[in-house]
Amino acid sequence: MTVDSQTLHTDLSAIVGAEQVRAAVPADAIDGVQPQMIVEPDDEAQVAAVLRLASGAGLSVVPRGGGSKLGWGNPPRSVDLILSLRRLNQVIEHAWGDMTATVQAGCRVAELQRVLAEHGQRLALDPLWPERATIGGILATNDSGSLRARYGTLRDLVLGVTIALPDGTLARSGGKVVKNVAGYDLPKLINGAFGTLGVITEATFRLYPLPAHVRCLRFQASEVSALHRLLLRVLDSTLVLTGAQLAVASESPPVLDLRCEGIAEALDDQIAQLMQFGTGLSVAPLDPVDWHGYDSLWSEDEQELICKVSVLPSDIGALTQTIRRVAGPMQLGWELKIQALGTGMLRIAGANEQTLLAALSILRAESGQLAGSCVALHAPLAVKQKLDVWGAAPGSLPLMRRVKDRFDPQHVLNPGRFVGGM
Amino acid sequence: MxxxxxxxxxxxxxxxxxxxxxxxxxxxxxxxxxxxxxxxxxxxxxxxxxxxxxxxxxxxxxxxxxxxxxxxxxxxxxxxxxxxxxxxxLARLNRILDVDLPNARVVVEPGVINLQVTQQVAPHGYFYAPDPSSQSVCTIGGNVAENSGGAHCLKYGFTANHVLGLKVVLPDGEIVELGGKTLDQPGYDLMGVFVGSEGTLGIATEITLRLVKRPEVIQTLLAAFHSTDEAGAAVSEIIAAGILPAAIEMMDNLSIQAAEAAVHAGYPQCEGLLLVELDGPTAEVALSMERVTAICRSCGAWEIRLAQSDAERLVVWKGRKAAFAAMGRVSPDYIVQDGVIPRTALPRVLREIKQLSEAAGLRVANVFHAGDGNLHPLVLYDRSVPGQEHIAEELSFDIIKLCVQAGGSITGEHGVGREKQKYMSTMYAEPDLDTMQLVRCAFDPRHLANPDKLFPRPRLCAEKPGRYEPHPLEQAGIAELF
Missing domain, CATH: 3.30.43.10 (Uridine Diphospho-n-acetylenolpyruvylglucosamine Reductase, domain 2)
Incomplete structure (x- = not known):
């Protein structure tokens, strides 16, 4: 920070207008780090200009969409400016005949879905908090839900992005057609980069039709292993599921929710086959509106830990055993929701920070042995200050740093918040 | 040396x-x-x-x-x-290292042939989805470099959607693992950017792939239309009906003639031929195929055939996959292009290609992945006629420009390589290309890995990003430092 507030306010006002610059308040703090100003550009050119100014002045910038996941990541080393994408909230184009849509980063997920539904289409993704989360935010955090079982994650759905680099360059990559191999696939690089390489201003997605019919089943068993076996059997079958979510908790019996989508007559067959696979287990139809993803597991409780976990599908059973083994003796309450392909979220409620810290360390070591990962998304600040929320540094970290240094040589964007303190 | x-x-x-x-x-x-x-x-x-x-x-x-x-x-x-x-x-690195069916993954070396992966796991009901027409000879390493597609990527996606992990020798000789067997590994998706980087970021020596369960049933329909316009309209209606076929391919009369001469697939002689493949659970495929048939009829199809056996289905596909090579039967030389357009622009772009072809006095055969708008116009010419190769190259470039103007891409699956370097600037502005070069500079600052490909012109990478000393060439105004 090399500029005084007054100068900064004047310079930012010259770009976006005085009414779109305001002093930050304590509620804007990120992990206890207090920003100085909030700036709300109107368009991508202004986003780029703000970044160029920040780079020149040596300021740190945190891009913000709906703010729903602003607490994810390591505590920032510093935050001077919050760059709000709130005003870049338009669905630019819904090319429904081509099943693509181009949308600004600040558009809420639910708003995009409403527009797409007018032509019977959707972004085939069910991220957390769609009413609050923005397109830029879900891209930056690579958020996903149960639909990934069939449609993949944003890396499989995003066709093109426009990003503003710290030096003020506006760069487009990818395109607006579903098939394109011209040049490097920067949309994949940007997806999940936590806003540390550039600020996403716009993205184009491939879309899918809204399903004509949805049918869900809920299987229950006293043992996780029975449900895990069923899940693996379903994965090894020719059935096409759009969701398979196993929920296991310290206090309640495990359940496996399965979802099929398609033509009503054809669904009868699939449901019958699923019931046959699950013979011997307790099963009931589940109203699709009662399908709950990670939202229900999430809490803002200061004393809880919420991790994103990833293991091989065949190791889901072993993971639940590990959690039980770690949490039991510490008397920690926990709840795990895990998708068919082995990614999930785990909530652990602990008595104090030391216990949470200890539990996390053991879980990490054990899930590491399962070739998986365990990222702490939500944790008490004292816990976050003692470890890298992303876990052990990957072997490719030096290469990642080289990429970071090329895109953001002065570490203007989200400093310290990503893997390895990038 | x-x-x-x-x-x-x-x-x-x-x-x-x-x-x-x-x-x-x-x-x-x-x-x-x-x-x-x-x-x-x-x-x-x-x-x-x-x-x-x-x-x-x-x-x-x-x-x-x-x-x-x-x-x-x-x-x-x-x-x-x-x-x-x-x-x-990489031809000698041709071992399949690990097959993990419970998790639907295989680990292969780069020299393994695409089709061998499927052959290895087929007895267990799995297959490897990306299926470029050359799949019986092309390697997985090459597929990774090019992010290869194929007819079935309409439903199943491209190589990039099927690679989970890579072991890579970087251009400085370091070995790095990107991605892995489990999903969503923390950090930048460098694997995502490596796939399709055309050998410019290093050499993959081990590749972890995702397998797909073979669908319960596969049905392939051939529909003959009076024009490619009619066939194009049918494609749009099928997609608009919410049906996602495994593949929709279109061939025009010239391509049909060539394929017939080469493979005798028994295609109906028509102006526009659609090949629609549906796969999935039996009941769903049966119902969807009824709708596809009705749509084709209403769009003017005068003959509709459903392949009655796997053998028949394979012959139908053999004709399609042989279409490029078959051009030798109708023309001494040809240039194949790989432009992509938004599907809805299909009828218009095809008409414009026809006009360009007539103006240039050269025939253009069209065979393409209609479902995702990936055109493969084949510009036919005779090298022995003075000047004709040049006219063919110009026509081919004009067709690509048409695709970009329609909001599409210069390449859907063949890659930029050497051939389309000069086209990159029609699709991307300088800042866009400069930004891609940032990745190149991070992986390969000395430009040793497949240099002088993909980008329209080489760039120097400052050894250390951030503050730098001007390069002598830059000072002399010869090169631009980046």
């Missing part, structure tokens, strides 16, 4: 693993794009990832550019050698 380096390379790969004789080197002078030819200094055929690393280390130390090569079936000159460099052939 210095004899000392030759003997160092020979010490790594053995006597039979290094080619230096000019006549033998000619085997490697081009890939599937045969109008560009360069004889390299040497070709090394390592037999392990460690040998690849040792070779790349020497290249890095000596500043020798290298070009990785699989089967050399690429259509954009991606494996074209560099005169002052060596070719590293």
């Amino acid at each position: 210095h004899p000392r380096i030759i003997s160092e390379l020979r010490a790594i790969v053995g006597e039979r693993g290094l080619i230096t004789e000019t006549e033998q080197l000619r085997t490697y002078e081009c890939d599937g794009l045969t109008n560009f030819r360069v004889v390299p200094l040497a070709v090394a055929l390592p037999a392990s990832g460690e040998q690849v690393q040792a070779i790349v280390r020497i290249c890095h130390r000596e500043g020798i550019p290298f070009v990785a090569r699989g089967s050399g079936t690429g259509l954009s000159g991606g494996a074209l050698p560099v005169e002052s460099g060596i070719v590293i052939s």
Whole structure:
């Protein structure tokens, strides 16, 4: 920070207008780090200009969409400016005949879905908090839900992005057609980069039709292993599921929710086959509106830990055993929701920070042995200050740093918040 | 090349693993794009990832550019050698290292042939989805470099959607693992950017792939139309009806003639032929196929046939997959393009291609992945007629420009390579290309890995990002520092 507030306010006002610059308040703090100003550009050119100014002045910038996941990541080393994408909230184009849509980063997920539904289409993704989360935010955090079982994650759905680099360059990559191999696939690089390489201003997605019919089943068993076996059997079958979510908790019996989508007559067959696979287990139809993803597991409780976990599908059973083994003796309450392909979220409620810290360390070591990962998304600040929320540094970290240094040589964007303190 | 380096390379790969004789080197002078030819200094055929690393280390130390090569079936000159460099052939790294069916994953070396992956797991009801037409000869390493597609990527996606992990020898000889067997590994998705980077970021020596369960039933329909317009309308209506076929392919009359001459697939002689494949659970496929049939009829199809057996289905596909090679039956030479357009622009763009073709006085055959708008116009010409090759190249470029103007891409699956370098600027502005070069500079600041491909012109990378000393060439105004 090399500029005084007054100068900064004047310079930012010259770009976006005085009414779109305001002093930050304590509620804007990120992990206890207090920003100085909030700036709300109107368009991508202004986003780029703000970044160029920040780079020149040596300021740190945190891009913000709906703010729903602003607490994810390591505590920032510093935050001077919050760059709000709130005003870049338009669905630019819904090319429904081509099943693509181009949308600004600040558009809420639910708003995009409403527009797409007018032509019977959707972004085939069910991220957390769609009413609050923005397109830029879900891209930056690579958020996903149960639909990934069939449609993949944003890396499989995003066709093109426009990003503003710290030096003020506006760069487009990818395109607006579903098939394109011209040049490097920067949309994949940007997806999940936590806003540390550039600020996403716009993205184009491939879309899918809204399903004509949805049918869900809920299987229950006293043992996780029975449900895990069923899940693996379903994965090894020719059935096409759009969701398979196993929920296991310290206090309640495990359940496996399965979802099929398609033509009503054809669904009868699939449901019958699923019931046959699950013979011997307790099963009931589940109203699709009662399908709950990670939202229900999430809490803002200061004393809880919420991790994103990833293991091989065949190791889901072993993971639940590990959690039980770690949490039991510490008397920690926990709840795990895990998708068919082995990614999930785990909530652990602990008595104090030391216990949470200890539990996390053991879980990490054990899930590491399962070739998986365990990222702490939500944790008490004292816990976050003692470890890298992303876990052990990957072997490719030096290469990642080289990429970071090329895109953001002065570490203007989200400093310290990503893997390895990038 | 210095004899000392030759003997160092020979010490790594053995006597039979290094080619230096000019006549033998000619085997490697081009890939599937045969109008560009360069004889390299040497070709090394390592037999392990460690040998690849040792070779790349020497290249890095000596500043020798290298070009990785699989089967050399690429259509954009991606494996074209560099005169002052060596070719590293991955043909001997051809082992399937691990098959993990419970998790639907396989780990392979880059020289494994695409179709071998499917053959390996087919008895267990799985397959490897990306299916470029060359799948019986092309390698997985080449597929990774090009982010290969194929007819079925409409439903199943491209190579990028099926690669989970890579072990890569970076251009400085370091080995790095990107991605892995489990999903969503923390950090940048460098694997995502490596796939499709056309050999410019390093050499993959181990590749973890995702397998797909073979669908319960597969049905293939042939529909004959009076025009490509009618066939195009049917494609749009099928998609609009919410049906996602495994593949929708279209061929025009000229392509049908060529394919028939070569393969005798029994295609109906028509102006626009659609090949629609549906797969999935039996009941769903049956119901969807009824709708597809009705849509084709209402759009003017005068003959509709459903392949009655797997054997019939394979013949239908054989004709389609042989379409490029079959052009030799109707024309001495041809240029194949790979432009993509938004599907809804199909009828308009096809009409405009026809106008361009007539104006140039050359025939253009159209065979393409209609479902995702990936055109493969084949510009037919005769090299022996003076000036005709040039006219064909111009026409081909005009068609690509048409695709970009329609909001599409210069390449859907063949890659940029050497062939389309000059087209990149029609699709991307300078800042867009500069931003891609940032990745190149992070992986390969000295531009040793497949240099002078993909980007319209080379750029210098500052050794250290951020503050830098101006490069002498930059000071002299010869090159632009980036």
